[in-house]
Amino acid sequence: MDIDIDTGARRVLADVREAALSVELTLHFCGGLVTKDAVAYPGAEDEAAGFRRERVGDLDLYWRQRLVVEGSTPTRVSTEIVPRRLRVHTEDGVLCAQASYA
Amino acid sequence: MPETNGDEERQKRMSIVCWSNDLDRVWPVMILATTGAASGLDVNIFFTFWGLRVLQRNEKRTTGQNWKQRGESVMDRGGTDHLKLSKMHMGGMGTAMIKSLAKEYKVASPTELLGMATDLGVRLYPCQMTMELYGLTKDDFIDDLETPLGAASFIEMASESDINLFI
Numbered sequence: 001m002d003i004d005i006d007t008g009a010r011r012v013l014a015d016v017r018e019a020a021l022s023v024e025l026t027l028h029f030c031g032g033l034v035t036k037d038a039v040a041y042p043g044a045e046d047e048a049a050g051f052r053r054e055r056v057g058d059l060d061l062y063w064r065q066r067l068v069v070e071g072s073t074p075t076r077v078s079t080e081i082v083p084r085r086l087r088v089h090t091e092d093g094v095l096c097a098q099a100s101y102a
Numbered sequence: 103m104p105e106t107n108g109d110e111e112r113q114k115r116m117s118i119v120c121w122s123n124d125l126d127r128v129w130p131v132m133i134l135a136t137t138g139a140a141s142g143l144d145v146n147i148f149f150t151f152w153g154l155r156v157l158q159r160n161e162k163r164t165t166g167q168n169w170k171q172r173g174e175s176v177m178d179r180g181g182t183d184h185l186k187l188s189k190m191h192m193g194g195m196g197t198a199m200i201k202s203l204a205k206e207y208k209v210a211s212p213t214e215l216l217g218m219a220t221d222l223g224v225r226l227y228p229c230q231m232t233m234e235l236y237g238l239t240k241d242d243f244i245d246d247l248e249t250p251l252g253a254a255s256f257i258e259m260a261s262e263s264d265i266n267l268f269i
Contacts, residue, residue, distance in 0.1 A: 101214035
């Protein structure tokens with residue numbers, strides 16, 4: 001996976017004195033479409049909850065991939081699907097993430 | 103999704119024939135395949151005739167061994183990044199609009215879905231007859247494909263499937 005954390009995102013983390021960030025990726029297999037969501041926030045996450053740790057320069061990135069399939073519960077954490085690229089950036093000073101599976 | 107049958111447990115199986123390389127057909131093929139695999143189904147896709155072009159590498163411009171095959175490949179560029187709508191393509195404007203809408207609504211593209219499909223263990227079978235007709239070789243295709251199949255082998259696979267779709 002190719003990870004890019006831009007300078008804006010690094011600045012947000014530095015402002016809150018965090019050396020780690022977490023990204024939760026969700027694929028929704030619902031309503032005849034496959035849609036993707038990504039949420040980024042400062043701080044580390046629990047690897048026991050399915051988060052994987054990647055070292056990106058001087059930062060630790062924790063990420064996990066969830067699959068939401070219509071009609072089946074509970075939500076599944078997938079170790080099979082891995083995004084090809086993950087970009088963490090900011091929009092109006094808020095951390096954002098975008099995953100590409102292509 | 104395991105199904106209990108006496109002492110045996112077997113996953114439910116879905117086989118899809120992808121016959122077209124129209125965006126509005128390939129998208130549903132990929133959505134059904136990935137949704138099926140994410141739900142626990144064992145999924146096979148057989149790419150035949152125009153559909154075989156879906157498996158072509160996006161960066162591959164021309165393919166084929168003779169002028170007819172090469173000419174056909176120029177007229178009908180392969181790869182999931184180059185799919186067109188079967189209706190309202192309008193010189194590329196319609197297709198670009200649908201792709202832009204999909205991006206706005208965070209809908210995974212056919213290229214992304216193809217990547218997810220291989221990650222989820224969906225088996226992608228190129229059609230042997232169409233490969234010969236188009237003069238396509240293994241190097242023209244994306245990685246992780248299964249051994250090319252003929253009609254008889256696909257029928258055998260379909261006869262063992264719980265769900266069969268022709269799209």
